[in-house]
Structures are given as C-alpha cells and as structure tokens.
Amino acid sequence: MLSESTQLKMNSTRVEKARYFSVWRWHFYAGLYVIPFMLMLCVTGIIMLFDSDIEQLRYGQMLTVEAAGDPLPVSEQLDAVREAFPDYSVTQFIPSGDAHLANRFSISSPSGESVFALVNPYSGAVQGTIDRSHSVYQWANKIHSTLLLGDSGDYLIEVAASLGILLLVSGVYLWWPRNSASRAGFLRLRFASGKRVWLRDLHANIGGVLSLALLFFLISGLSWTGFWGKQLVQAWNTFPAYYTWGDKPKSELTHTSLNHGAEKEMPWNLEQTPLPTSHDHSKMGHSDGFMPAHGVNIDQIVNQAKVLGFSHYRVYFPQSATGVYTVAANSMAGDVTDPRLDRTSHFDQYNGQLLVEVTWNDYSPFAKWMAASVSLHQGDLSLLNKIANLFICLAFMVFCVAAVVMWWLRRPQARGGLGAPPKFEHQGVWKVALLTLVVLCLAFPLGGGTIVLVLIFDWLMVRHVPRVKRALS
Structure with a gap:
C-alpha cells in the first residue's frame, strides 16, 4: 500500500500533467488559427518596413532632382500640377525635406484614384507620377489590415490578434521551467536530441524570449482594428472637439477623411474627431469640388506653418466651401519620429486664421502611448529600429514554420487525425487558468467570443461524437 506522501505526490504529478496538457491543447488550437495570420502580418510588415527603399528603387529617376538655386x-x-492634370483635384502637398528630392502633390481623379505628382521645386516641372492607390505599400497595408476583404477581413485579423494573446500566455507557461524536463530546453537548443526536440526548443525559445515584443505588436496593432480598436479603445481616447473647438462650427467629416486609402496619416486619437470649418462662403458661388476664387493661397499657409515652427509636415487642401487647410506633422504619417512633436493645425481657407490646434500635450495617456508606439511599430525611429523590426518579423516567421514542421513530425500518420495534444481529466477547477480565460474574453471580446464557441464545440461535439473526437486527437 502506498504511503500518504507518495499518494499526494502522485496526485500532484497527475494534476500538473493534466494542467500542462490542457494548456498545450489550448496553445495548439489557438496556433492553428493564428499562425497563418502571423505569417501574413510578418511578410506584409516587412514590405511596408522597406516601402521607401522599394519606392526609391522603382521611381528613383523621377524622385531625384538637381538642387539649383x-x-x-x-x-x-x-499651378504646374493643375495645368498638367486639369481634371484632378489636389488634396495634399508634401514637401520633400531633402534638396535633392521632388516635392509631392497628392491629386485625385474624378473616379477617386489617388496619384502623387512629383514636382521639381526648382524648375516647377512635373517629373512623373506614382500611383498612390495601387502602390506596393497600399497593397501590403490593405492585406495587413483587411486581407482585401474589408470589414470581414479586419474582424478575422482582430480574432487572430486576440487569440495571439492567448497563444502568448499559454506559450510562456509551457516554456517557463518548472521541472528538470522543462529546464532541459530552456534558453538552449538540443541538437543531439532529434529533429522534433530541436524544433520544439527553437519554437519555444523564440516565443519566450520575444514574448514582450510580440505583446507590444499585438496590442498596438489591435488598437487599429475595427471593433476592439475603433469601437472600444479609440472611441474612449478620441480627442473631444469641444476641448479646443469650443462652440465653433464642426464639420460632418472627421479627420479620417484626410487619410488616403489604407494609409493612416492622421493621429490615432484624432481620426474620429470632427474637423472644424471655415466661415461658410457657399453662397458666394462656390460648390464642392471648387477652387476658391478668394482667400489665402498655399504660400501663405506654408509661411504660417514655418512661423509656427513646423519643419517636416504635410498640407491638406480644403475640399469644400467650408473646408479648412490642415497642416500636420505626426509620427503616424512618419513626418516626425518623436511623438512629442506631433502637431495638427487647422486654418480658415478664407482669412488664414488658425482655428484650432492639437499637440502632444492634448493627448490622453493611452493616445500618448499609441503615438509613441507607432514609430516603434513602423520602424521609423532609426536604422536600428528598422533592423530590429526586420529581425523580429523574420524570427516569428521561423517560429511559425518551426511550429508547423513540429506538428507535421508528430501528427498521427497511421490513423489520421489532427494530432491535438491529449486531454487528461482531473477533478476540481484550475482557478488561475479559468480567471485568465475570463480576463482575456472580457478584454478582447471578439477573441473571447471565439474561445466561447470553441468551448461549446468541445462540450457538444468532441466529448459526445466519437468521429469528431478521433479527427481531433
């Protein structure tokens, strides 16, 4: 007969084993959904990371000018742009910031296509165009954010990012050393123990060491999603128009209307904020799609921007009789790398009056975190930042491939099936795991809803339908 201490030790071992396999099972199921999305996000992220380099290779001759006077x-x-493209409306002016590069005017065709007209600032010659609507960056960004499926794709990616949090938490639990077996592969690769063990060590150590980096990218990325980001987090951190606008007239358009396609140019906390308006001169013969006959011109706005201390910036043109000139320099668009220099100023198109201005000091605490994280997320801070982001993307691509190959090696070849980790029944409720799941479900509703659906499926189908149980085991 076993002693009481031996019995307790055996019970403890069984409970620990059951918990380990339970976490592994959740990690496995989350990975099935998350890994394809993670690979996609890494590949498109790398493309966007080197967008300026790709653009320089493709359009270097058109972009380069000779500084002369x-x-x-x-x-x-x-005027040169309007003469060259009479049917297009000008939406934006972006000075190059480099004496040897062309200035850019963003122009829109009647059908809505957006193009960069490249202008030699010394001669006024239009040197060519870059199709902004169908650029490599736009293509990669649309896949990165919506899978080219609109809101449906956005929600699928949000579920993947939410389940990525579950993948991260469960992965760290599996990676963290608890006994001699788990310590054996901690922060080391066991090349002599077989291909599967080596892949397991590679997968686990990449995920464990870079877990904080993954968490950063997931949270900052989730802040742009359509439900958790837009409806929950962004809505609560949107800059209130009444704070600075006061009782001034507000447009029906928000700052989102200033973005071009999938490009996020406006600060995150301003996207949902209404734009201010210029004094309504619509009764003086102007209409939408107009070109004001009176009022300030672009030179006056540029001079005002310089007086206010803007260096790198972009100017948005008014697109209606009550529209405003907007001068913005922010980390979201890559105009500045220090988020504390974020600045968005709106000017009346008729008298040039500074209507309202929003700076870093006006941001909420979470909006400040978002502004600070954007440059880091996009690799805009420095060459080191870009290299680090490239390394992280490549590392997680290896992480994903190692997981797939590892599963392929351990899958049940003889009887088929998915090869999910076995499930061990044990008495009692694991309170820590249950609390963790509840917190994740409440914090990320779309991911939480998916978790609930999986639990219902497991209870209804896996436990009671032998064929389904065999297919998943």
Whole structure:
C-alpha cells in the first residue's frame, strides 16, 4: 500500500500533467488559427518596413532632382500640377525635406484614384507620377489590415490578434521551467536530441524570449482594428472637439477623411474627431469640388506653418466651401519620429486664421502611448529600429514554420487525425487558468467570443461524437 506522501505526490504529478496538457491543447488550437495570420502580418510588415527603399528603387529617376538655386513658391508648383492634370483635384502637398528630392502633390481623379505628382521645386516641372492607390505599400497595408476583404477581413485579423494573446500566455507557461524536463530546453537548443526536440526548443525559445515584443505588436496593432480598436479603445481616447473647438462650427467629416486609402496619416486619437470649418462662403458661388476664387493661397499657409515652427509636415487642401487647410506633422504619417512633436493645425481657407490646434500635450495617456508606439511599430525611429523590426518579423516567421514542421513530425500518420495534444481529466477547477480565460474574453471580446464557441464545440461535439473526437486527437 502506498504511503500518504507518495499518494499526494502522485496526485500532484497527475494534476500538473493534466494542467500542462490542457494548456498545450489550448496553445495548439489557438496556433492553428493564428499562425497563418502571423505569417501574413510578418511578410506584409516587412514590405511596408522597406516601402521607401522599394519606392526609391522603382521611381528613383523621377524622385531625384538637381538642387539649383532657390525653390519656386509652392503656389507656382501647384499651378504646374493643375495645368498638367486639369481634371484632378489636389488634396495634399508634401514637401520633400531633402534638396535633392521632388516635392509631392497628392491629386485625385474624378473616379477617386489617388496619384502623387512629383514636382521639381526648382524648375516647377512635373517629373512623373506614382500611383498612390495601387502602390506596393497600399497593397501590403490593405492585406495587413483587411486581407482585401474589408470589414470581414479586419474582424478575422482582430480574432487572430486576440487569440495571439492567448497563444502568448499559454506559450510562456509551457516554456517557463518548472521541472528538470522543462529546464532541459530552456534558453538552449538540443541538437543531439532529434529533429522534433530541436524544433520544439527553437519554437519555444523564440516565443519566450520575444514574448514582450510580440505583446507590444499585438496590442498596438489591435488598437487599429475595427471593433476592439475603433469601437472600444479609440472611441474612449478620441480627442473631444469641444476641448479646443469650443462652440465653433464642426464639420460632418472627421479627420479620417484626410487619410488616403489604407494609409493612416492622421493621429490615432484624432481620426474620429470632427474637423472644424471655415466661415461658410457657399453662397458666394462656390460648390464642392471648387477652387476658391478668394482667400489665402498655399504660400501663405506654408509661411504660417514655418512661423509656427513646423519643419517636416504635410498640407491638406480644403475640399469644400467650408473646408479648412490642415497642416500636420505626426509620427503616424512618419513626418516626425518623436511623438512629442506631433502637431495638427487647422486654418480658415478664407482669412488664414488658425482655428484650432492639437499637440502632444492634448493627448490622453493611452493616445500618448499609441503615438509613441507607432514609430516603434513602423520602424521609423532609426536604422536600428528598422533592423530590429526586420529581425523580429523574420524570427516569428521561423517560429511559425518551426511550429508547423513540429506538428507535421508528430501528427498521427497511421490513423489520421489532427494530432491535438491529449486531454487528461482531473477533478476540481484550475482557478488561475479559468480567471485568465475570463480576463482575456472580457478584454478582447471578439477573441473571447471565439474561445466561447470553441468551448461549446468541445462540450457538444468532441466529448459526445466519437468521429469528431478521433479527427481531433
């Protein structure tokens, strides 16, 4: 007969084993959904990371100019664009910031296609165009954010990112050393123990060591999603128009309307905030799609921007009789890398009056975190930041491939089936795991709903339908 201490030790071992396999099972199921999305996000992320380099390779000749004397007034460059593209509306001016690069005017066709017109600032010559609507960056960004499926794709990615949190938490639990077996592969690769063990060590150590980096990318990425980001987090951190706008007239358009396609150019906490309006001169013969006959011109706005201390910036043109000129320099668009320099200023198109201005000091605490994280997420801070992001993306691609190959090696070849980790029954409720699941479900509703559906499926089908149980085991 076993002694009481031996019995207790055996019970403890059984409970620990049951918990380990339970976590592994959740980790496995989450990985089935998350890994394809993680690979996609890494690949498209790398493309966007090197977008400027790709653009320089493709359009280097059109982008390069020879510095010769003083640049022409921006209004003359604008006239050249309007003469070259009479049917297009000008939406944006982006000075190059480099004496040897062309300035950019974003112009929109009647059908809504967006194009960059490249202008030599010294001669006023239009050197060519870059199709902004169908650029490599736009293509990668649309896949990265919506899978080219609109809101449906956005929700699928949000579920993947939410389940990525579960994957991370469960993965760290499985990776963290608890006994001699788990310590054997902790922060080391066991090459002599077989291919599967080596792959397990590679997968686990990449995930464990880079877990905080993964958490950062998941949370900052989730903040842009359509449900958790837009409906929950962004809505509560949107800059209130009444704070600075006061009782001034507000447009029906929000700052999101200033973005171009999938590009996020406006600060995150301003996207849902209504734009201010210029004094309504619509009764003076102007209409939408207009070109004001009176009022300030682009040179005056550029001069005001310089007086206010703007260096790298972009100017948004008014698109209606009550629209405003907007001068913005923010980390979201890559105008500045220090988020504390974020600045968005709106000017009346008729008298040039500064209507409202929002800076870093006006941001909420979470909005400040978002502004600070954007440059880091996009690799804009420095060359080191770009290299680090490239390394992280490549590391997680290896992480994903190692997981797939590891599963392929351990899958049940003889009887078929998915090869999910076995399930061990044990008495009692694991309170820590249950609390963790509840917190994740409440914090990330779309991911939480998916977890609940999996639990219902497990209870209804896996436990009571032998064929389903065999297929998943």
